[in-house]
Amino acid sequence: MSKSNNQPLPVLAILGGTGKEGPGLAMRWASTGYPVIIGSRLTEKAERTAAELNEKLGIDSIQGLENGAAARAAEICVLTVVHTAHKSAVEGLREDLQGKILVDATARVDFRDPKPPTPPSAARMAQDKLGPGVRVVAALQNVPAHILKRNLEGRLDSAVLVCADDVEAAERVMELIEAGGMRAYFAGDLDNAVVVEGLTSILISLNKHYGVKTASIGVTGL
């Protein structure tokens, strides 16, 4: 349960972690020893999802709490509420998130009619609403929910572009992403994250055209 330098692993809260994207992330991190809390608007729903994930992994460390309580109990929070609830969720959790790193996984793209969203990025909007007491990091917008749940112990063939104004916060999140079996690349500040959100529109279009569900991002030349 600790890093090699004997620092305890940070507590993670997956806010809106009861849907499609959150549980796969929770399982990947919990299975490598991170303390993970599933957040929901409803405590019972969070507890139910946590119990299901614990059962799948054969552990009992994943907790379920209401989103605000989950955020307060964590050091790093990951926002995976449905994209249409992004604004209201950020506003509602403003006080609970102070002092935290917030990983914003939001891609404002409609699966049925994929189009790139317009600036500013969801993560930039979150940073503006939350203020300087929260360090927002945009990441994971291009990692499909169903691949996260596969091969939990293995590496995923998926590059994760990480955008943040605060490079130290980005590095903490990149470490987390690597621990979850993905490759993380620093990709500029929060304004760049709108392009990363837009890549989700490209990936959905590739999947539809080629009849697959596995299109992913790769980075070469570094």
Ligand SMILES: NC(=O)c1ccc[n+]([C@@H]2O[C@H](COP(=O)([O-])OP(=O)(O)OC[C@H]3O[C@@H](n4cnc5c(N)ncnc54)[C@H](OP(=O)(O)O)[C@@H]3O)[C@@H](O)[C@H]2O)c1
């Ligand atoms: N699905 C993917 O493959 C994928 C991939 C990459 C990134 N993402 C991003 O991850 C985020 C979550 O996607 P998802 O597919 O997991 O979404 P989802 O399953 O549709 O919903 C996630 C959770 O959002 C919460 N929620 C719903 N309405 C809400 C509201 N009005 N206020 C607050 N919370 C609300 C629900 O939790 P409770 O009812 O428990 O509160 C729900 O379980 C999105 O921003 C999406 O762009 C998704």
